[in-house]
Amino acid sequence: MAKRSRFKDFLWRHSAGIAFLVMVAFVGLIGFVGYTYAVITKKFDSSRRWDVPSRIYSDATPIVPGMTFARALLEPKLNHVGYHEARTQVANPGEYRYVNGDLEIYLQNFEYPDIEFRALPIVVTFDGTTVRTVKRLDDGASLRGIRIEPELITSIYNNEMEDRLPVALNLVPQVVIDAIIATEDRNFYHHEGISIRGVLRAAWIDLRHKSLNVGGSTLTQQLVKNLFLNPERSWRRKGVEALMAVLLEARYSKNEILEAYLNEIYLGQNGAVQIIGVEQA
Incomplete structure (x- = not known):
């Protein structure tokens, strides 16, 4: 009983302080919840x-006569920028195929800082790994070269x-x-x-x-x-x-x-x- 009385006396004597601490804790909790709400919504x-x-x-990859470009290096680059291999002659942008060591490719549209490149069917002939000619596939007109669009690094x-x-x-x-x-x-x-x-x-x-x-x-x-x-x-x-x-x-x-x-x-x-x-x- 004595211990309980001392505890009651302690609560009575410090009731104002305890109430103040509870109020401070409650206000602090409300403030924290409000701050957290403001942070997450913002x-x-x-x-x-x-x-x-x-x-x-x-950078864009140039292909011009006289360059050395092995198929083992060029084909993965084409796949990385969205080209896919075709079974027959290329007919749509993004298609390519190798025929007797030469590359048929239907270039895709892409913008470059100095020029806009439009979709165009191309044939690149090779002498081994060296580019011999670059021509339009539809009419055989010779070109100085082409560019393959930049690859995302x-x-x-x-x-x-x-x-x-x-x-x-x-x-x-x-x-x-x-x-x-x-x-x-x-x-x-x-x-x-x-x-x-x-x-x-x-x-x-x-x-x-x-x-x-x-x-x-x-x-x-x-x-x-x-x-x-x-x-x-x-x-x-x-x-x-x-x-x-x-x-x-x-x-x-x-x-x-x-x-x-x-x-x-x-x-x-x-x-x-x-x-x-x-x-x-």
């Missing part, structure tokens, strides 16, 4: 969802090598949307940013293994992590991630969130360049 509205990276290209966004091509949700095939939702977040349309069941399951597993290896993240939480947070694994970051996910769901529609996710999802590498978004993949 960044989401002006996010990189519709930004495209800076693309770095090689890399894409850079925000100092990272990253390639992306934004796409509107209504242009994404439904089968792709269904597959991603089934894989990443089956209950996407039925939660408000976080899955309580998923969080509890992940927390139980993490506590048992004394780690933070299981995320339990919803699709919205994954988007928050990609747009606003770093890959740090900590309880504090997971808490901020959950709060941001709930606020994002409160402010934006499911379709807006899904569209942003489809443009932010990491889908592999092309060499050193990250492939971001379903359209680029």
Whole structure:
């Protein structure tokens, strides 16, 4: 009884201070939530969802009589810039084929700083690996040479090598949307940013293994992590991630969130360049 009385006395004597601390904590929490809401809405509205990276290209490749150009070097370059091999005589831009060591190619339209190149069927004859003549395929008229369009070397966004091509949700095939939702977040349309069941399951597993290896993240939480947070694994970051996910769901529609996710999802590498978004993949 004496201990309980001392505890009551402590609460009575310090009630004003305790109430003040609770009020400060409450105001601080409200302020943090408001600040977080302002940050995510500002960044989401002006996010990189519709930004495209800076693309770095090689120079255009000239092919003129007298040059040495082995097929083993030229054919991969043609494939990299969008040409494909034809079985019969080339009839459409972007087609090529080798006939008895000579190259038939239907050049594609492309713009270069000093000139615009138009689609044109060409035949390049070779003497071994040396270009002998360059002629128009339709009338045999000789040309001084041709240029193959520049090849994309890399894409850079925000100092990272990253390639992306934004796409509107209504242009994404439904089968792709269904597959991603089934894989990443089956209950996407039925939660408000976080899955309580998923969080509890992940927390139980993490506590048992004394780690933070299981995320339990919803699709919205994954988007928050990609747009606003770093890959740090900590309880504090997971808490901020959950709060941001709930606020994002409160402010934006499911379709807006899904569209942003489809443009932010990491889908592999092309060499050193990250492939971001379903359209680029």
